[in-house]
Amino acid sequence: GAVVSQHPSWVICKSGTSVKIECRSLDFQATTMFWYRQFPKQSLMLMATSNEGSKATYEQGVEKDKFLINHASLTLSTLTVTSAHPEDSSFYICSADLLAGGTDTQYFGPGTRLTVL
Amino acid sequence: GQQLNQSPQSMFIQEGEDVSMNCTSSSIFNTWLWYKQDPGEGPVLLIALYKAGELTSNGRLTAQFGITRKDSFLNISASIPSDVGIYFCAGQGIYNQGGKLIFGQGTELSVKP
Numbered sequence: 001g002a003v004v005s006q007h008p009s010w011v012i013c014k015s016g017t018s019v020k021i022e023c024r025s026l027d028f029q030a031t032t033m034f035w036y037r038q039f040p041k042q043s044l045m046l047m048a049t050s051n052e053g054s055k056a057t058y059e060q061g062v063e064k065d066k067f068l069i070n071h072a073s074l075t076l077s078t079l080t081v082t083s084a085h086p087e088d089s090s091f092y093i094c095s096a097d098l099l100a101g102g103t104d105t106q107y108f109g110p111g112t113r114l115t116v117l
Numbered sequence: 118g119q120q121l122n123q124s125p126q127s128m129f130i131q132e133g134e135d136v137s138m139n140c141t142s143s144s145i146f147n148t149w150l151w152y153k154q155d156p157g158e159g160p161v162l163l164i165a166l167y168k169a170g171e172l173t174s175n176g177r178l179t180a181q182f183g184i185t186r187k188d189s190f191l192n193i194s195a196s197i198p199s200d201v202g203i204y205f206c207a208g209q210g211i212y213n214q215g216g217k218l219i220f221g222q223g224t225e226l227s228v229k230p
Contacts, residue, residue, distance in 0.1 A: 006159070032216055043205065043220045044160070093159045097216050103167050104209075104216050105150065108159035 001027050004096045006109035013084055014117055020080045021112045023094030029074035030096035034106065035067070038091045050077040084116045120144075123206050123221025130196055131229050138204060138224040139190040146208035149182050149189040150218070154203045163204075164191070196228050 003026040013019050023033055031052050036044040048069055049057040056069035068080040077096075081088055091113055095106040123140045130136060140149070148167055152160035164175050166182035166189060173180055179192045189208075193200055206221040 002162075004159075034217070043223050046217060049217065091157075095159075103148070103165070105148075105162065105165050106207075106216070106218060107162060108152070111157070111159045113157070 002098055002105075002107040003027050004094065004107050004109040006094055006112050008112060009110060010113040010115075012115045012117065015085050016083055018080055018082045019084055019114060020078055021092055021094075021114075023077045023079070023096070023109050025075045025096040025098075025107075028096070028098050030077075030098065031074060032097040033071060033077040034095045034097070035069060035077075035079050036093045036095070038093060038111075044093060047079075081114065084114070086116045089114055089116045121206060121208055121219050121221040123224055125224060126222065127225040127227070129227045129229065132196060132198060134196055136193040136196055136200070136226060137190060138206075139188060140206035140208070140221045141188040142208060142219075143187070144208075144210055145186040146210050146219075147186075148209040149180070150207045150209070151178075151180050151189070151191045152205045152207060154205065154223075156202075160205060193226075196226075198228050198230055201226055201228050 005024045007022045033050040035047045038044050047062045050069045050071040052071045058064045071077040091111050093111040095108045097104050121140050121142050150165050151163045154160045164180040169186050170184045171182040177194045203223045203225050205223050207218040
């Protein structure tokens with residue numbers, strides 16, 4: 001149980017194009033999902049909190065117009081990197097929050113490797 | 118802001134040895150989580166701790182939530198080559214909004230056969 005998928009697993013795009021990454025909770029519903037970015041040999045950096053049916057909450061320094069987040073259902077959140085540039089190349093990971101028995105636990109997707117040429 | 122200090126940063130051990138890593142914080146946390154991340158993959162949950170003083174095992178892994186709510190350790194017994202990876206602790210603070218996690222810097226484990 002508690003499986004989270006991401007699609008695509010990797011993507012290469014040209015500078016100036018937009019890329020959409022999907023995050024799905026496969027066997028549970030998630031009111032809240034999170035988007036992280038990770039650089040090599042570093043820890044995960046939270047970019048934004050995605051709330052079903054409402055606007056995402058972005059961390060300080062993360063451009064909301066650059067990284068568009070949509071959480072249209074209880075099992076799907078999408079991150080769109082708009083007008084991508086080489087500096088946006090990174091490993092993007094989502095997580096979904098499972099609420100059960102009075103506790104909440106984040107389960108992570110397998111990540112999406114974005115390379116912007 | 119809340120920070121987690123995870124140590125050691127890296128470990129090189131022989132197969133069969135036991136491993137111990139820990140996280141400390143100046144802030145109190147409600148929940149401690151331990152994840153393992155393989156190269157090119159997302160973190161996988163190993164153990165979740167919800168109560169101060171809680172000691173939980175998952176196979177060869179054992180983790181404890183410190184009684185002060187400011188620290189946690191993870192032990193791996195009889196390490197094997199597939200234990201190689203980066204281990205992260207993560208805490209969910211009492212005053213965190215919306216379930217956000219604070220991550221430690223990670224412990225990179227290398228196991229020599």
